[in-house]
Amino acid sequence: MKRWSGRRIAAIAAVVALLVLPHVVYPIFLMKLLCFALFACAFNLLIGYAGLLSFGHAMFFGTAGYATAHAARVWGLTPELSIAFGVVVAATLGLVVGRLAIRLAGIYFAMITLSFAQMIYFFCEQAPFTGGENAIQGVPRGQLFGVISLADNFTLYYFVLAVCLGGFAVAYRAIHSPFGEVLAAIRENEPRAVSLGYHTDHHKLIAFVLSAALTGLAGGTKALVFQVASLTDVHWNMSGEVVLMTLVGGMGTVLGPVVGAILVVGSEDLFTSLGPWIAVIQGFFFVLCVLLFRRGIVGWLEHRLGRRV
Amino acid sequence: MSAVLSQLVLGLINGSFYALLSLGLALIFGLMNIVNFAHGALFMLGGLAAWWLLAVAGLGYGWALLLAPLSVGVLSALIEVGLIRRLRQLDPLYGLLLTFGLAILIQAVVTMKYGSSGQPYPVPSFLTGADNLGFMFLPRYRAWVILVSIVVCASVWVVIEKTRLGSYLRAAAENPRLLEAFGVAVPRLITLTYAFGGALAAFAGVLAAPIYQVNPLMGANMIIVVFAVVAVGGMGSIGGSIITGFALGIAEGFTKVFYPQASSTVIFVIMALVLLVRPRGLFGREA
Numbered sequence: 001m002k003r004w005s006g007r008r009i010a011a012i013a014a015v016v017a018l019l020v021l022p023h024v025v026y027p028i029f030l031m032k033l034l035c036f037a038l039f040a041c042a043f044n045l046l047i048g049y050a051g052l053l054s055f056g057h058a059m060f061f062g063t064a065g066y067a068t069a070h071a072a073r074v075w076g077l078t079p080e081l082s083i084a085f086g087v088v089v090a091a092t093l094g095l096v097v098g099r100l101a102i103r104l105a106g107i108y109f110a111m112i113t114l115s116f117a118q119m120i121y122f123f124c125e126q127a128p129f130t131g132g133e134n135a136i137q138g139v140p141r142g143q144l145f146g147v148i149s150l151a152d153n154f155t156l157y158y159f160v161l162a163v164c165l166g167g168f169a170v171a172y173r174a175i176h177s178p179f180g181e182v183l184a185a186i187r188e189n190e191p192r193a194v195s196l197g198y199h200t201d202h203h204k205l206i207a208f209v210l211s212a213a214l215t216g217l218a219g220g221t222k223a224l225v226f227q228v229a230s231l232t233d234v235h236w237n238m239s240g241e242v243v244l245m246t247l248v249g250g251m252g253t254v255l256g257p258v259v260g261a262i263l264v265v266g267s268e269d270l271f272t273s274l275g276p277w278i279a280v281i282q283g284f285f286f287v288l289c290v291l292l293f294r295r296g297i298v299g300w301l302e303h304r305l306g307r308r309v
Numbered sequence: 310m311s312a313v314l315s316q317l318v319l320g321l322i323n324g325s326f327y328a329l330l331s332l333g334l335a336l337i338f339g340l341m342n343i344v345n346f347a348h349g350a351l352f353m354l355g356g357l358a359a360w361w362l363l364a365v366a367g368l369g370y371g372w373a374l375l376l377a378p379l380s381v382g383v384l385s386a387l388i389e390v391g392l393i394r395r396l397r398q399l400d401p402l403y404g405l406l407l408t409f410g411l412a413i414l415i416q417a418v419v420t421m422k423y424g425s426s427g428q429p430y431p432v433p434s435f436l437t438g439a440d441n442l443g444f445m446f447l448p449r450y451r452a453w454v455i456l457v458s459i460v461v462c463a464s465v466w467v468v469i470e471k472t473r474l475g476s477y478l479r480a481a482a483e484n485p486r487l488l489e490a491f492g493v494a495v496p497r498l499i500t501l502t503y504a505f506g507g508a509l510a511a512f513a514g515v516l517a518a519p520i521y522q523v524n525p526l527m528g529a530n531m532i533i534v535v536f537a538v539v540a541v542g543g544m545g546s547i548g549g550s551i552i553t554g555f556a557l558g559i560a561e562g563f564t565k566v567f568y569p570q571a572s573s574t575v576i577f578v579i580m581a582l583v584l585l586v587r588p589r590g591l592f593g594r595e596a
Contacts, residue, residue: 053402053405101584106402115536122574123574125573276417279420283416283417286410287414
């Protein structure tokens with residue numbers, strides 16, 4: 001009981017902090033953090049709970065960005081509908097890729113997802129509606145429900161906050177549901193889960209589509225915030241970056257991806273003056289984490305404290 | 310018709326690189342159960358070494374073919390002993406993550422030192438010029454690349470399938486503990502295999518240097534295609550990876566004739582189709 005109340009206080013404090021924060025920190029930067037944190041959470045849903053390492057999550061992130069940007073700019077849809085369209089596109093892509101990829105496990109799965117992502121990258125590079133190297137620029141932020149203008153950074157921040165918290169809530173519910181338990185069972189021992197009568201492929205596919213949809217939510221929202229959808233978000237670098245975030249923060253922990261996203265995106269923003277050194281440092285930390293710090297920061301904390309954070 | 314034939318020959322060149330790289334990946338995977346993401350970076354280091362040898366040390370193409378694989382092989386051995394070995398007891402996914410991190414690190418260091426633009430590497434003088442094949446002018450260097458790759462791939466296949474050393478390798482892939490009980494130093498065998506795979510990648514990198522420019526990302530772009538090649542061929546098979554490499558290079562060449570927009574995606578489409586029908590790949594063992 002006592003622990004529960006402590007958690008509740010922490011949660012309320014976090015929400016209050018998130019509400020006040022844009023008055024202290026540049027809101028665009030905060031929105032970037034939120035989008036990447038959601039992206040990492042969606043990715044973590046697969047690796048941390050279903051044990052599937054996707055090396056191609058940029059395809060959902062970037063494609064949703066393009067879809068949202070296209071819907072907002074060309075079709076003139078309202079922001080919430082544009083993002084919803086991005087999510088639908090990402091989820092559909094997730095369904096198609098997932099159907100093929102979950103036939104294989106482990107490293108094969110990682111290679112296949114990477115290959116599909118590269119195919120999507122080449123497709124986006126050539127498709128007429130993405131603008132290729134020029135990207136889709138000048139995406140209008142539009143008016144929420146056709147009423148509230150999102151042109152102001154503060155208004156947009158609260159909208160993005162609501163979207164991302166909604167995304168986190170979905171991920172959290174999925175993890176802490178019977179469905180999440182079955183996923184964990186599949187990760188730990190798939191033959192046993194099968195012998196207990198679970199359709200493991202079915203569960204894996206649902207997890208994959210859910211992860212793709214949430215990634216799409218993050219990608220679409222980011223396109224709206226920065227008013228641009230470009231090839232950077234579909235490139236395999238982006239897939240690698242989200243792996244790094246989750247690894248640093250802690251795979252299979254609820255808060256790990258958030259912490260990882262803050263660290264990775266924050267350090268990129270903080271040290272832009274270092275230029276190419278950033279990539280060297282990132283690569284170095286990647287190797288270091290895999291070798292010596294596989295639990296990640298939050299995982300390590302949980303281990304030390306002996307309970308969930 | 311001549312357009313088809315000439316694209317077919319050009320496809321064979323890409324296929325040569327796919328075959329050399331997927332062969333190394335298959336060797337490493339067979340023995341270590343690791344997908345070597347750093348393979349592309351080692352390929353790039355081979356090309357870079359060739360450029361460096363010429364620009365700084367004044368040593369030509371022949372020396373590069375010898376020294377670049379040798380030095381990258383030594384580096385690979387160090388990577389295996391110092392880093393990859395520590396993960397042997399863990400899920401193979403960590404091996405993939407580690408080598409991915411290494412690939413990023415190597416690329417970043419090279420980018421920092423030499424910039425991201427390409428460094429041109431001249432075609433060696435004794436291989437300049439082109440021959441008239443009737444349907445196309447084939448640059449002599451490209452013919453050389455195809456020839457050398459076929460010879461190298463075939464010799465590796467013969468060594469693996471027909472010699473005593475090869476039988477050790479196959480035994481180590483099958484049952485390392487039993488082989489160890491027979492007195493074979495399996496850890497050393499693994500180190501040598503990884504080093505050889507790296508050297509093979511570097512060799513391909515030297516071959517590629519005069520065709521593509523030497524730049525930090527040349528390996529990264531190549532390796533993802535090679536992953537698809539490996540997925541089509543199936544992971545367990547040495548011969549399969551060679552054949553698939555060449556075949557998909559040709560398929561890519563054909564697509565350039567009939568539907569050029571799809572030439573960069575065709576290999577991935579083939580991969581998707583193969584997965585649909587035969588998830589373990591064309592030549593793969595039961596996963």
